[in-house]
Amino acid sequence: MRSDSLLNEAVRGPSGPRKHRMLPSWVATTALLLPTYAWLTLAVLLPLLTMLVFSFMSATPMGKAPITFTLKHYRAFIDQPYLLNIGWTSLVIGFWTTLLCAIFGFLAAVALARATVGRMRETLLILILLPFWTNGLVRVFSWTMVLRENGFLDNVLHMFFADAGSISFLYSRYAIVLGLVHGYLPYMILTCYIALVTIDDAIIEAAASLGARWWTILFRILIPMATPGLISGAVLTFVPVIGSFMEPRILGGKVGVTMGTVIEDQFTQAFNWPLGAALSFTLLAVVLAIFATFSGVLRRGAAA
Amino acid sequence: MTNVKVDAVAKTYGSTKVLTDISTDFVEGSFTSLLGPSGSGKTTLLRIIAGFIKPDEGVVTIGNNDVTNVPVWGRNIGMMFQSYALFPHMTIAQNVAFGLERRGIKGAAARKEVDRALEMVRLSGFADRMPKQLSGGQQQRVALARAMVIKPSVLLLDEPLSALDRRLRQEMQVELLRIQRESGLTTIFVTHDQEEALTLSDTVAILDKGRIVQTGKPAAVYERPTTRFAAEFLGDSNFLEGKVEGGAVRLASGTVVRTASMLPANGTDVTLAVRPEKMMISAGEPGTNRLDARITTVIYAGPVLSYLLETPDGMSVKLFAQNKDGVVLKQGDTISLDWSPEHTIAVAS
Numbered sequence A: 001m002r003s004d005s006l007l008n009e010a011v012r013g014p015s016g017p018r019k020h021r022m023l024p025s026w027v028a029t030t031a032l033l034l035p036t037y038a039w040l041t042l043a044v045l046l047p048l049l050t051m052l053v054f055s056f057m058s059a060t061p062m063g064k065a066p067i068t069f070t071l072k073h074y075r076a077f078i079d080q081p082y083l084l085n086i087g088w089t090s091l092v093i094g095f096w097t098t099l100l101c102a103i104f105g106f107l108a109a110v111a112l113a114r115a116t117v118g119r120m121r122e123t124l125l126i127l128i129l130l131p132f133w134t135n136g137l138v139r140v141f142s143w144t145m146v147l148r149e150n151g152f153l154d155n156v157l158h159m160f161f162a163d164a165g166s167i168s169f170l171y172s173r174y175a176i177v178l179g180l181v182h183g184y185l186p187y188m189i190l191t192c193y194i195a196l197v198t199i200d201d202a203i204i205e206a207a208a209s210l211g212a213r214w215w216t217i218l219f220r221i222l223i224p225m226a227t228p229g230l231i232s233g234a235v236l237t238f239v240p241v242i243g244s245f246m247e248p249r250i251l252g253g254k255v256g257v258t259m260g261t262v263i264e265d266q267f268t269q270a271f272n273w274p275l276g277a278a279l280s281f282t283l284l285a286v287v288l289a290i291f292a293t294f295s296g297v298l299r300r301g302a303a304a
Numbered sequence B: 001m002t003n004v005k006v007d008a009v010a011k012t013y014g015s016t017k018v019l020t021d022i023s024t025d026f027v028e029g030s031f032t033s034l035l036g037p038s039g040s041g042k043t044t045l046l047r048i049i050a051g052f053i054k055p056d057e058g059v060v061t062i063g064n065n066d067v068t069n070v071p072v073w074g075r076n077i078g079m080m081f082q083s084y085a086l087f088p089h090m091t092i093a094q095n096v097a098f099g100l101e102r103r104g105i106k107g108a109a110a111r112k113e114v115d116r117a118l119e120m121v122r123l124s125g126f127a128d129r130m131p132k133q134l135s136g137g138q139q140q141r142v143a144l145a146r147a148m149v150i151k152p153s154v155l156l157l158d159e160p161l162s163a164l165d166r167r168l169r170q171e172m173q174v175e176l177l178r179i180q181r182e183s184g185l186t187t188i189f190v191t192h193d194q195e196e197a198l199t200l201s202d203t204v205a206i207l208d209k210g211r212i213v214q215t216g217k218p219a220a221v222y223e224r225p226t227t228r229f230a231a232e233f234l235g236d237s238n239f240l241e242g243k244v245e246g247g248a249v250r251l252a253s254g255t256v257v258r259t260a261s262m263l264p265a266n267g268t269d270v271t272l273a274v275r276p277e278k279m280m281i282s283a284g285e286p287g288t289n290r291l292d293a294r295i296t297t298v299i300y301a302g303p304v305l306s307y308l309l310e311t312p313d314g315m316s317v318k319l320f321a322q323n324k325d326g327v328v329l330k331q332g333d334t335i336s337l338d339w340s341p342e343h344t345i346a347v348a349s
Helices: A002-012 A025-055 A072-079 A082-114 A120-133 A136-147 A152-160 A173-197 A201-209 A214-225 A227-242 A246-255 A259-268 A273-303 B042-050 B092-102 B107-120 B136-148 B166-183 B194-200 B218-223 B228-233
Strands: B002-013 B016-027 B031-035 B057-062 B077-080 B154-158 B187-191 B203-208 B211-216 B238-245 B248-251 B269-274 B289-301 B304-310 B316-322 B334-339 B345-347
Touching: A025 A273, A072 A082, A072 A273, A082 A120, A082 A173, A082 A214, A082 A227, A082 A259, A082 A273, A120 A173, A136 A152, A136 A173, A136 A246, A173 A214, A173 A227, A173 A246, A201 A214, A201 B077, A201 B136, A214 A227, A227 A273, A246 A259, A259 A273, B002 B042, B016 B042, B016 B057, B016 B203, B016 B211, B031 B042, B031 B194, B042 B057, B042 B077, B042 B154, B042 B187, B077 B136, B092 B107, B092 B136, B107 B136, B136 B166, B166 B194, B187 B194, B194 B218, B203 B218, B203 B228, B211 B218, B211 B228, B228 B238, B228 B269, B228 B345
Parallel strands: B031 B187, B031 B203, B077 B154, B154 B187
Antiparallel strands: B002 B016, B002 B057, B203 B211, B238 B248, B238 B269, B269 B345, B289 B304, B289 B334, B304 B316
16 A cells, blocks of 8 residues: 555655646656666667677778678678587586586575574675675686696695696686686575575475475475576576686687687687677577577476 | 473573473373463474474473484474465475375375365365465465374464464364364464464463463463463453451552462462453442442443543552443443452462
8 A cells, every 4th residue: 555655656746736746657657667778778779789780791890891781790600610619619618607506506595595693694695795806807817826737726635645646627628617607606696595585484494394304495495496596597697608708718728719709809809890790699699599498498397 | 191291491592591491291182372472482482392493401202202302304293384384386285295295105195195185174176276376364274284184293383373364363263173173183382362372272381481380271271370470461450469468468558358369378468360351340249359449441342341440549450341231331430349259369470
């Protein structure tokens, strides 16, 4: 009731002579939605549209070459089959990063949501957010210090096993995934945490009273109920990860050629913006296709 | 026969003693209410019996087993919560079958048990619905079916009816009592609603500040409260304070009040409790206690009229009278009250 009257007041203005104050509802709706759509247009639609236009150009519109309309950049995957391999690498890296983030992120979120002792929750939250506060480049470079031969990891190993060889795995896909998991874990933790804190303690207690041990509670209660959080976390991780170029470049070395680095090269090295834009849109289409497939599966899973 | 036994249980949080040396037995098949104000420790006691909280001291026994160190999932308890606590992502049938699955009962056997449990709570046609499609009362009945289907050793109810509106709550009370009687299941019920406790229970245990102050049949506890707290918390009471004098009590005003209770030695301070509905507007009967008082407020509540009165020396007295002739007496009238020494109970203050 109260929120209704507040809403009316917000829409129609404070109570007063209603006859003069009342606006047609479509005016109020439009006025309220305008800032959102204006912002989306400015920040999302216009840049995307610009890139879309670029992707159909025959050359970067800064040189002297004449610009004509062409679809050839969208044939890149056919004309240059090695791009398929690179695309596949990106998807595999995206898959493993998202999966590892989901596993560790969910468990961390459970710990966070269930931490009730004193200031434990605040402390954990700060520890989780710390990677966000450090510069991404510094964070990734610090991993090279840890992972390189005779780096921190090897030193620790040799402290216990002096004769052991090097376990350095810098410049491998594992290193790329590790760096990406480190960077994107907070997104997963926070989205899962938000989904988990809304679960009433009594639901977990009810499950325990019916004989459920912790793993049953995890797999039958917590994970199904926090699925929306897992999905948004997966989207927030997967999308930027398959387009990432900093982690593959620094931690991957020679093996670090991904769609992200290829696209970045088109803009910064090859100066072929139209190809970069076309590859970006192809990647976007693949991601959307993946989500469309999975959302169907998930919706059926939720309905069953 | 004792089914659940709590022996010398104590629990402290920081510097707060939530429960102090609680010992009580719950008889097999009985319905016991733990009644007390918030902070009295009644919920903590229930959660210790359930296994959600470990007592600092003492022993909890269910059946013949010491379960003090057994975790919740191993205690075979049925529990109902104020918030229903149904699993929102499972159908009604899946909710009820959850406990059966944990016991390895699956397929057709489970289906049969689930059907029977839903029939018991009169929700047979609802097996394939989701919890959010049901009303609050229906959800709570599913919760009852889910708790009962595992054939628990004890049924623990944590204010399960508090979230329901008045009429639905009364319906559920009847339902709950019927199912409890039919199953003969030992039931422990936490509530702060005294009327609910009186109507449902075989035994009422009144808790105050982490101690059980009185246990007994509802009528016994209501008619013979042993402490001022019990007399005040369960129902209403007038308290008369005075000194013992020759087998009766002399109030400060000089009025002598007789009681059927055992009294301490002459000269001792004593508190007497009298229920407002046991007092009558004087008919001048012999052998009764009597007070004169002036009406300060008349409260019309339909079948009952409550009068707030004041004696000449400033003591407040409350009286409930049946509404036989409508409002005849009014504010400012001075009347005589009388009541029987049988209904004058000496209580510890």
